[in-house]
Amino acid sequence: xxxHTLDPRAPWVISTHDLGRRPGSMRTMKxxxxxxxxxxxxLIGVPKDADVELDLRLEAVxxxxxxxxxxxxxxxxxxxxxxxxxxxxxxxxxxxxFFYTAEDAGEDDQILDGELLDLEPTFRDAVVLALPLxxxxxxxxxxxxxxxxxxxxxxxxxxxxxxxxPRWASLRGLVSNNDEDDQEA
Ligand SMILES: [Zn+2]
Ligand SMILES: [Zn+2]
Numbered sequence: 451x452x453x454h455t456l457d458p459r460a461p462w463v464i465s466t467h468d469l470g471r472r473p474g475s476m477r478t479m480k481x482x483x484x485x486x487x488x489x490x491x492x493l494i495g496v497p498k499d500a501d502v503e504l505d506l507r508l509e510a511v512x513x514x515x516x517x518x519x520x521x522x523x524x525x526x527x528x529x530x531x532x533x534x535x536x537x538x539x540x541x542x543x544x545x546x547x548f549f550y551t552a553e554d555a556g557e558d559d560q561i562l563d564g565e566l567l568d569l570e571p572t573f574r575d576a577v578v579l580a581l582p583l584x585x586x587x588x589x590x591x592x593x594x595x596x597x598x599x600x601x602x603x604x605x606x607x608x609x610x611x612x613x614x615x616p617r618w619a620s621l622r623g624l625v626s627n628n629d630e631d632d633q634e635a
Contacts, residue, residue: 456563462486462570464563466515471550475510485523486570489577494527496540496577502534506569514549514562530584531593532601536566540574540586599633 456463461483470476482501489496496502506519525538548567549555560567592602597611 455529455567456568458566458571460609461570462573463566463568464506465507465565466510466567467565469508469515470508473510473512477508479506479508480504481506486574489523489574490527491578491581492583493530494525494581495537495540496523497526500524502573504569511547512555514547515567516545516547517567517569517572518545519543522578523577525581525585527585529587529591530593531586532603533594534587534601536585540577540580542573542574542580544572546572567625 458465464479464481466477469475481504483504485502487497487498500523503522504519505561506517508515509518520541520543522539522541525540527536527538528534529536543589546560546569547548548560548562550562552561555561560571594600595602595609595611600609602609
């Protein structure tokens, strides 16, 4: 269980004052909150302070306040194939029961601090689980040439390196020597 004193001015701390504790009472809200720091995995994440659009339903139940919602957050990162910067977004669903008292709550459960609840850990967990481990700039990103490292999207479909038969390699050596002779001439 996570019992701590919440700062009512913190953006992700939400007051349940208007909801009351009568089971069945319900409130909906659509706040836009600044993304907390370090909501990221590997190459991709939500930029700090970016607008996160939330659609929340708070419902009083016997044991606490059940929060059900969706969050839409922008993403920035790096393509795992071509290493170019990419932007995207992520939409996650979540549900969390915030208990009135620690006695009812389990080890990993959230507890209300008076009328306040902290939605940040719920948001963070939901987004981190939804982030792609290998983000791509587009589904058909061709990545980088394994021979020379050029971006294949820019090099074009004809980009390839000739794999020379070793018997011809010495001949190519002759040709390039001739080229050098021409340049000197
Ligand atoms: Zn890419
Ligand atoms: Zn190449």
